[in-house]
Amino acid sequence: MKKIYTNGTIVTLEDMSGxxxxxxxxxIIxxxxxxxxxxKDMKIVDLQGKTLIPAFIDSHSHISGYASxxxxxxxxxxxxxxxxQQQIEKYIQENNIKDHQWIMCKGYDQHRLIEKRHITKLELDEVSKQHPIVVQHQTGHCGIMNSLALEILGIEKTTKSPAGGQINYQEGFLEENAFALYLQKVPMPSLDLLKKAYLHAQQEYARFGITTVQDGMLVKPLLPIYKALLKDKIFxxxxxxYPGFDVPEYMQELKEHVKQYKDHFKIGGYKMFLDGSPQNKTAWVIDPYTDGSYGYPTLxxxxxxxxxxxxxxxxIQVLAHCNGDxxxxxxxxxxxxxxxxxxRPVIIxxxxxxxxxxxxxxxxxMLPSFFLSHVYYFGDIHKENMGVQRAQxxxxxHSALEHDLRFTLHTDAPVIQPNMIESLHIAVNRKTKNGDILGQNECIQPIDALKALTINGAYQYHEENQKGSLKVGxxxxxxxxxxxxLTIDKKHIKDIKVLKTIKDGITVYEG
Incomplete structure (x- = not known):
């Protein structure tokens, strides 16, 4: 049945209008x-004065991490x-977690703690010596493990740090390539739990108005999971x-998905990491951080x-994680x-x-995909790490627009929620958590931010002929x-609500 959307504002991002x-x-016909x-045979969808726009396109996140x-x-x-410590203890008690069952923790950031330092291996041991515990940093670039987790993973005092990473055995702290390497060795949850988690994750993306989602680093342990998800048509x-270059099995065993969708999944290209994160001062920079360090490369x-x-x-496309200049x-x-x-290589x-x-x-x-929300979430930390002038x-x-660059914006979920309205708001206003404006000259107009979240995202995925704007066909x-x-007071963009998300004409979320 044909549906006609009417009685509201339609933002097409194209020359056509109506x-x-x-x-x-x-x-769209x-x-x-x-x-x-x-x-007469059309079903009328009354917009009731609301605004219809193209669905948001997630240009970089990790749906597997978000689901987990x-x-x-x-x-x-x-x-x-x-x-x-108390939060982990509470989780163990309330969920009756058995001995030697892994405890994975997310959303940790030492900058938010009054101690302004990382928790240590011994402090995690105080919580439990019977459960292997992994505390993953919010950035995903580092983490802390208790003694049992280190033991099970074979990390000893004499274990050498891999190239592009660091292991501090005494503190139980691992960062960059070291953390990524050993994190892959942690057992996965059960398949039934993961299926439910992926469905939950999709519902959350849809709640934020997103209909195209990225899994920005497919590692080897996820391959059998993906096979099972695709078999059950979960997506x-x-x-x-985007699998890593070290996992050619994805291209071989899921070849029907390479550069084309099947059962709502396609392999868009490869992913590699070139450095770390600026808030942890592991992003590789030309000029030093305020403490004199430069970060370091991972390749x-x-x-x-x-x-x-x-x-x-x-x-085929490449996504390269590059934070530092x-x-x-x-x-x-x-x-x-x-x-x-x-x-179309992307600078993530x-x-x-x-x-x-x-x-x-x-x-x-090349296409920059900016993690613009850093301005709000980590802008005050960047001022400490780089100095106020450089953090601006x-x-x-705005500089990218002046150089006529096509760019996208992303949230890097699960680092933060995949909230595209928030990203649009930050791009236009550039306020930090403390309420300071960080880089007034780099603010952009709402129309440019909206394009970065829609039509430019489609271009990044080689899908500009199918998605990203409202156009016949x-x-x-x-x-x-x-x-x-595009017309609301810029200060109130963050208050806009997603009322309905439509994928291929079917409503997948309604608030």
């Missing part, structure tokens, strides 16, 4: 004035090490996955170049050496990209909002 839109069989396109977080101990509201949102130039050659030979520089330089055709996070680097970004047709240019969106992936983000 007061009504018609959808049939998951496709008409946009024009109501009296021109209405037919529903099965973990939440430390988001902890304000002290004692709070962390109803579109999921785009050599030769490894970067070899990875890029592989992707170019397969004509030094990491960005090395990524661009290696791509410039080996580039043969445009694979691009936090500390300098305007002086943007001409090269443009020349190479975290996620330099495109998928009916749409969101109904309580207010128009």
């Amino acid at each position: 007061d009504s839109l018609v959808e049939e069989n998951g496709k 008409a946009i024009d004035n109501y009296h021109k396109i209405y037919q 977080a529903f099965l973990q101990v939440s430390l988001d509201n902890c304000q002290s090490i004692v709070d962390v 109803y949102l579109d999921i785009v996955g 050599t130039d030769q490894q970067i170049q070899d990875n890029l050659k592989k992707a170019i030979d397969e004509d 030094q990491a960005i520089s090395h990524y661009m330089n290696q791509y410039q050496i080996v580039k043969k055709q445009d694979i 996070h691009a936090q500390m990209m300098r305007p002086s680097q943007m001409n090269q970004v443009k020349e190479l047709a 240019y975290i996620s330099p969106l 495109k998928n009916a992936d749409m969101v109904i909002l309580s207010d128009n983000p």
Whole structure:
């Protein structure tokens, strides 16, 4: 049955306009004035003065991590090490967790604790010596393990740190490649629990108006999970996955999904990490942090170049995690050496990209995907780590526009919630948690922020002909909002509500 959406504002992000839109069989078939396109057999969807926009496109997050977080101990509201200990103890008692069953914790950030330091292995041992405990940092780039967890994973005092990572056995602290390596060895929850968690995760993405979601780092232990999820047709949102270069099995065993959707899942390309995070001062930078450190790389130039050659030979996209300007520089330089055709390589996070680097970004047709919400969530920490002047240019969106760069915005969930309205608000206002404006000159207009969350995201995924705007022939992936983000007072963009999310013409969320 044809549906006609009318009696509201329709933001198409295209040249075409009208007061009504018609959808049939998951496709947009008409946009024009109501009296021109209405037919008697159409079902009328009354917008009641609300605003219809293209659905949001998640240009970088980790749906597997977001799903797993529903099965973990939440430390988001902890304000002290004692709070962390008590929260884990409470979880063990309330859930009757058996001895030697793993306890995974998420949402931890030492910057929010009154002690302003990491919890230690021994402090986790005080909680339990019978349960292996892993406390994962909010960034996902580091974590702390208790003695039993270290023992089970084979980490000893003499264990050497891997290249691009650090192990502090005495404190139980692991960061970057070391943490990523050993985290993969932690047993997965049961398949039944994971299926429920992925369904829950999709409902949350839909609640935020998102119909295309990313799994931004597919590791080897997830491959059998994905096979089971696909067999059971768990996905109803579109999921785009990016395995690491060290997991060619994804390309071989899920070849029907490479660069094309099947059962709402496609493999969009490869992922690699080039550095860490600026709030932990492991992002690789040109000029030092306030303590004199520079962060460090996680791959050599030769490894970067070899990875890029592989992707170019397969004509497939690369996402590269680059927070620091030094990491960005090395990524661009290696791509410039080996580039043969445009694979739309993405610079994930691009936090500390300098305007002086943007001409090269443009020349190479690379796409920055900015973790813009850092301004609000971590902006005050960046001022401490980099100095106030330098922190002003975290996620330099306006500079990117001036250099005519096509960019996207993301939330990196589960680091934060995949709240696209919040991202739009921060892009326009750039306020930190303390209420300071961080980089007034880098604020952008709502229309540019909306494009970064929709049509530019579609382009990043090579899906600009199917998604990202409201246009005849495109998928009916749409969101109904309580207010128009292009006309509401900029200070109140954050208050806009997602009322309904529509995927291929079917309502997948209604508030």
